[in-house]
Amino acid sequence: MALVALRQLLDHAAEHAYGVPAFNINNLEQIQAILQAADETSSPVILQASAGARKYAGEPFLRRMVEAAVESYPHIPVCLHQDHGASPAVCQSSIRSGFTSVMMDGSLREDMKTPAPYEYNVEVTRRVADMAHAVGVSVEGELGCLGSLETGVAGEEDGVGAQGKLTHEQLLTDPAQAADFVGATGVDALAVAIGTSHGAYKFSREPTGDVLAMDRIAEIHARIPHTHLVMHGSSSVPQEWLEVIRAHGGEIRQTYGVPVEAIQQGIRHGVRKINIDTDIRLAMTGAMRRAMAKDPAEFDPRKFFKEAMLAARALCKERFEQFGCAGHAARIRPEPLEKLARRYAA
Ligand code: 13P
Numbered sequence: 001m002a003l004v005a006l007r008q009l010l011d012h013a014a015e016h017a018y019g020v021p022a023f024n025i026n027n028l029e030q031i032q033a034i035l036q037a038a039d040e041t042s043s044p045v046i047l048q049a050s051a052g053a054r055k056y057a058g059e060p061f062l063r064r065m066v067e068a069a070v071e072s073y074p075h076i077p078v079c080l081h082q083d084h085g086a087s088p089a090v091c092q093s094s095i096r097s098g099f100t101s102v103m104m105d106g107s108l109r110e111d112m113k114t115p116a117p118y119e120y121n122v123e124v125t126r127r128v129a130d131m132a133h134a135v136g137v138s139v140e141g142e143l144g145c146l147g148s149l150e151t152g153v154a155g156e157e158d159g160v161g162a163q164g165k166l167t168h169e170q171l172l173t174d175p176a177q178a179a180d181f182v183g184a185t186g187v188d189a190l191a192v193a194i195g196t197s198h199g200a201y202k203f204s205r206e207p208t209g210d211v212l213a214m215d216r217i218a219e220i221h222a223r224i225p226h227t228h229l230v231m232h233g234s235s236s237v238p239q240e241w242l243e244v245i246r247a248h249g250g251e252i253r254q255t256y257g258v259p260v261e262a263i264q265q266g267i268r269h270g271v272r273k274i275n276i277d278t279d280i281r282l283a284m285t286g287a288m289r290r291a292m293a294k295d296p297a298e299f300d301p302r303k304f305f306k307e308a309m310l311a312a313r314a315l316c317k318e319r320f321e322q323f324g325c326a327g328h329a330a331r332i333r334p335e336p337l338e339k340l341a342r343r344y345a346a
Contacts, residue, residue, distance in 0.1 A: 003070060004077045004334040006101030006138035007188040009044050010228040010272040012332055018324030019267040022046035022081060022230075023316060024277035026053040028065055029284070033309040035069045035076065037316035041326035044077040046101075046273060050084055052158035063097055077332040081140070083275070084160045086110050091128045095137050100337065103140040103191070104128040105160070113156075113163045115145050115170055118177065125185040133186065133344035136337030140273070143181050144173035144193025146232055149211045150204060157198035158277075171195060172216055175223040182227050189228040189273055192220055196233030196258055200278050203256040212258065214265050221270035228272040234258050235278035238315075244286035248293045252282075260322050267323060274323060280312045287311035 013020050023034045025047045038045040047069070049062050057065075066080050081101040082094040087110045091102040106121035108114060125141040132139045145162045147154035149171055154162040162170075173192040182190060194213040196202060203211055221229060237257025245252050263274055287307040292298070320326045 002334045002336075003066075003098070003100045004044070004079050004332065005136060005337060005340055006046065006079045006081055006140065006273070007340065008335055009046065009077060009079050009332065010189055012044070012328065013272045013325070014228060014270075016328065017267070018328065019263065019271055019274050020044060020046055020325050021316070021319045021323055022048045022083075022273050022275045023280060024048050024050060024053065024083060024275070025062070025066075026056050029305050029309050030280060030312060031065050031069050033280075033312035034316050035073050035078075036309075037313045037320060038076045038329070039073050040313075041317055041320040042329040043320040043325045043327070044079075044329050044332055045320075046079045046081050048081040048083040048275070050158050050160070051086065051090070053083075059097055076329050077334060084112065085128070086112050088124055088127045088131065092131060095132055095135060099137065101138040101140065102128065102132055103142070105142045105191075107142040107145050107193075108160070108162060112160045115162050115166065118181075122181060122184045125181075125187060129186045134341060136340035136344070138188040139186075140189040140191055140230055141181065141185055141187040142191035142193075142232075143178055145170045146193055146197050147171050147195075148197050148202065149195040149213065155197055155199055155201065160198065172213055173220060175216075175219045178220050178227075179223045182224050187227070189230050190224070191230040191232050192217065194231070196231065198233050198277070200235075200237055200252060200257075200282065201255045202233060202235075202237065202258065204254075206256050207258070207262070212262060214262055217266050217271060218269040225270065227270070229266070229270045230273040230275065231258070231263065231266055231271050232275045234263055234274045235276050235282075236260055236263075237278065238282065241282040241286040244290055245282065248286075248289035250285065250289055264322065274319075276319060279315055279319075283311040283315045284308035
């Protein structure tokens with residue numbers, strides 16, 4: 001099966017009222033674990049690569065590992081998405097490399113640290129949408145800055161994160177501005193700021209409405225019901241994995257993630273793409289620490305990677321099921337990008 005455009009996956013998800021997890025990928029083990037889970041649950045999936053991932057694995061390796069995944073699981077619709085593109089040039093290089101979807105994150109300047117003015121965001125995102133849509137590739141934009149409503153701080157994760165203290169106005173996407181942004185840019189999907197942030201340290205307590213603004217999602221969806229919404233920073237930070245990590249020498253402070261029930265509530269209000277990176281990292285780290293502690297004489301890293309893959313696979317399987325994505329793979333036939341390009345042009 002060829003790679004699928006994000007737009008096609010999310011249109012299908014909207015039509016059937018489910019959400020698609022977008023898992024971050026960096027290496028072979030993560031890609032295999034995610035695809036095994038997609039295969040087991042018969043789910044379409046979004047594999048997303050950040051600038052950090054490309055730096056870690058190298059772009060040709062990432063691309064070819066994804067090609068191998070598509071070849072190995074021909075019945076699973078896979079979208080290859082670029083996470084947090086810092087500039088139109090970065091998006092262009094991903095499109096050239098074969099990504100079927102790109103995120104232009106114009107909520108921050110190109111340094112991925114400085115919050116950008118609205119006009120800048122509109123300008124760069126519109127440019128990327130024009131360029132991507134001409135070849136049928138989908139575009140995600142972001143309005144509002146990701147970061148904690150508790151502290152006003154975004155925190156840096158994988159090279160992305162607003163610096164300094166942010167106001168609530170910056171940390172919460174404005175519904176009226178969202179409608180204006182979508183009209184001005186033509187994005188296929190919109191990432192919204194509602195108090196989530198990347199990484200393990202999202203909330204100092206189980207989140208309530210004052211720090212995780214799910215109501216805001218409902219308001220935005222009511223204003224732009226035909227735009228697919230994206231939740232970034234949506235790892236649930238499983239307490240079980242924190243325990244395993246701590247029990248085997250790791251140091252992770254007490255912290256909480258986004259409850260799965262909150263994501264399910266989001267899915268009822270137009271959330272179609274749910275970004276998850278940290279949960280896979282935690283599960284893999286926990287599983288490797290446990291395996292190493294259990295058998296200190298073992299020196300074949302494959303033994304540890306195997307445990308890590310099993311842990312990641314179980315986590316992904318759970319998310320496919322929890323987001324209602326399971327069972328939909330067979331119902332999606334990838335449309336050629338040229339056909340989508342013609343539709344954008346019409
Ligand atoms: P988490 O750190 O919560 O997994 O979020 C990942 C993400 O949003 C990538 O864009």
